[in-house]
Amino acid sequence: MDRRTFLTRSAAVAGGVALSRASACARATNPATKTPLTNWAGNLRYSTGNVHYPTSVEQVQQVVKNCDKLRALGTRHSFNTIADSTRNQVSLRGLNKVVSLDRRSNTVTVEAGIKYGELCGYLHENGYALHNLASLPHISIAGAVATATHGSGVKNGNLATQVAAIEFVDAAGEVIYLSRHNDGEQFQGAVVGLGALGVVTKLTLDLLPTFDMKQVVYLDMPMQELARDFDAIMSSGYSVSLFTNWKNKSINEVWIKSRVGPTAAPAPEFHGARAATRNMHPVAEQSAEPCTEQMGVPGPWYERLPHFKMGFTPSTGAELQAEYFVPLEHAYEAMMAIETLHDQMTPHLFISEIRTVAADELWMSPCYHRTCVTFHTTWKPEPDAVSRLLPLVEEQLFPFGAVPHWAKLFTMSPAVLEARYARIADFRRLVNQYDPAGKFRNEFLSRNIYG
Numbered sequence: 001m002d003r004r005t006f007l008t009r010s011a012a013v014a015g016g017v018a019l020s021r022a023s024a025c026a027r028a029t030n031p032a033t034k035t036p037l038t039n040w041a042g043n044l045r046y047s048t049g050n051v052h053y054p055t056s057v058e059q060v061q062q063v064v065k066n067c068d069k070l071r072a073l074g075t076r077h078s079f080n081t082i083a084d085s086t087r088n089q090v091s092l093r094g095l096n097k098v099v100s101l102d103r104r105s106n107t108v109t110v111e112a113g114i115k116y117g118e119l120c121g122y123l124h125e126n127g128y129a130l131h132n133l134a135s136l137p138h139i140s141i142a143g144a145v146a147t148a149t150h151g152s153g154v155k156n157g158n159l160a161t162q163v164a165a166i167e168f169v170d171a172a173g174e175v176i177y178l179s180r181h182n183d184g185e186q187f188q189g190a191v192v193g194l195g196a197l198g199v200v201t202k203l204t205l206d207l208l209p210t211f212d213m214k215q216v217v218y219l220d221m222p223m224q225e226l227a228r229d230f231d232a233i234m235s236s237g238y239s240v241s242l243f244t245n246w247k248n249k250s251i252n253e254v255w256i257k258s259r260v261g262p263t264a265a266p267a268p269e270f271h272g273a274r275a276a277t278r279n280m281h282p283v284a285e286q287s288a289e290p291c292t293e294q295m296g297v298p299g300p301w302y303e304r305l306p307h308f309k310m311g312f313t314p315s316t317g318a319e320l321q322a323e324y325f326v327p328l329e330h331a332y333e334a335m336m337a338i339e340t341l342h343d344q345m346t347p348h349l350f351i352s353e354i355r356t357v358a359a360d361e362l363w364m365s366p367c368y369h370r371t372c373v374t375f376h377t378t379w380k381p382e383p384d385a386v387s388r389l390l391p392l393v394e395e396q397l398f399p400f401g402a403v404p405h406w407a408k409l410f411t412m413s414p415a416v417l418e419a420r421y422a423r424i425a426d427f428r429r430l431v432n433q434y435d436p437a438g439k440f441r442n443e444f445l446s447r448n449i450y451g
């Protein structure tokens with residue numbers, strides 16, 4: 001499906017159930033009479049057209065109380081069925097404001113539906129920054145946090161590690177507040193919540209003083225360079241990404257994002273790669289217009305940390321994504337294990353991205369107690385080829401303890417997830433406390449968490 005078709009289709013499905021009808025939630029108007037929304041990539045049409053759009057926490061409570069089954073929805077950027085529901089979805093797009101900026105604790109409290117692209121400029125104007133961002137600013141903060149969305153950086157935790165406190169409406173319609181400071185374990189279990197505990201309504205995020213960054217891109221680095229010192233290459237900037245289409249044992253592009261300091265001009269070479277002489281798109285053949293400024297030009301953190309600019313289509317558009325997390329100590333071996341599939345993968349790929357994410361304390365984070373390297377694949381919209389190839393990639397990564405990104409495509413069995421998430425049983429107990437009857441449980445959770 002091309003981008004134009006996708007947009008037309010998306011426009012045609014805009015709309016949903018007005019909140020004034022929330023009381024009718026459980027006995028809802030026949031879902032089949034409304035066209036369900038699709039996800040961003042258009043590879044998934046949700047299983048219900050019943051979408052609620054509250055504009056206050058009280059209205060969220062009302063929706064939750066009136067629905068016996070419900071899933072929260074962010075900006076719909078997930079590729080799998082994690083946000084799906086056969087009965088009701090509640091979109092937080094109307095709850096997208098900054099609630100307060102606390103200059104004593106250096107935190108900001110926001111409504112859960114706000115996008116990074118709506119928050120970052122405000123933070124910068126007020127002298128603040130977030131420690132990291134994903135490749136795109138278009139996503140909702142609640143959706144990113146719920147799925148442990150990440151950027152890159154050996155010392156940078158995923159975006160959920162920015163959360164200092166969380167407010168959500170549980171299955172009984174009660175407003176629950178948990179903070180890192182006061183609620184220790186419960187908090188660490190609730191943050192990467194996969195939408196299972198309730199509808200998140202507010203998040204408090206840790207802030208840094210604002211800073212400037214620059215990014216420099218290098219072309220054609222032999223993979224062999226990574227054999228010597230993977231960590232050193234991934235630590236050569238604040239945030240480093242490697243892009244490869246797995247051809248010729250080469251990293252096509254190395255993106256190095258650094259904090260601006262009193263350093264000299266970028267070196268013309270980096271581990272056998274040459275500095276790009278123009279802005280690049282991760283897929284070299286595509287226009288760099290949607291991409292953030294490169295060539296060492298300084299700019300604020302939020303215009304350098306993401307690869308893509310707000311106001312443009314990020315990545316490619318019609319695409320499928322998958323990603324796996326592997327402990328950093330296995331990085332090179334795991335990369336070369338995927339490389340053995342290059343003949344099969346490359347024809348179906350737009351690009352792969354390799355990043356790093358620091359260890360954290362969040363129970364359902366793929367980086368719980370382990371710093372990881374991540375292997376991401378942006379596939380052409382060819383579902384049959386992708387379904388055939390993902391098990392092969394997973395088989396190659398299995399010996400290294402890989403787990404998948406919660407929001408992207410995977411075929412790994414629930415038994416593997418059970419074995420590799422040390423706190424999954426604790427997470428189930430926590431979910432049971434806030435949602436004993438499974439109001440927020442959908443087919444994705446039933447299979448992958450309760451399977």
Ligand SMILES: Cc1cc2nc3c(=O)[nH]c(=O)nc-3n(C[C@H](O)[C@H](O)[C@H](O)COP(=O)(O)OP(=O)(O)OC[C@H]3O[C@@H](n4cnc5c(N)ncnc54)[C@H](O)[C@@H]3O)c2cc1C
Nearest residue numbers: 074075076077078134135140142143146149150195200407
């Ligand atoms: C082009 C593109 C680039 C991407 N780049 C990256 C990247 O750089 N790094 C990365 O890690 N991921 C990346 N992703 C994946 C993306 O970050 C995740 O899909 C993320 O979950 C998107 O947030 P969302 O608001 O769209 O969530 P949705 O897809 O709408 O929902 C995801 C999950 O969050 C839950 N959720 C959403 N809002 C709430 C709420 N208020 N309360 C409770 N639960 C809620 C949903 O129930 C669901 O389980 C990318 C995706 C795309 C399409």
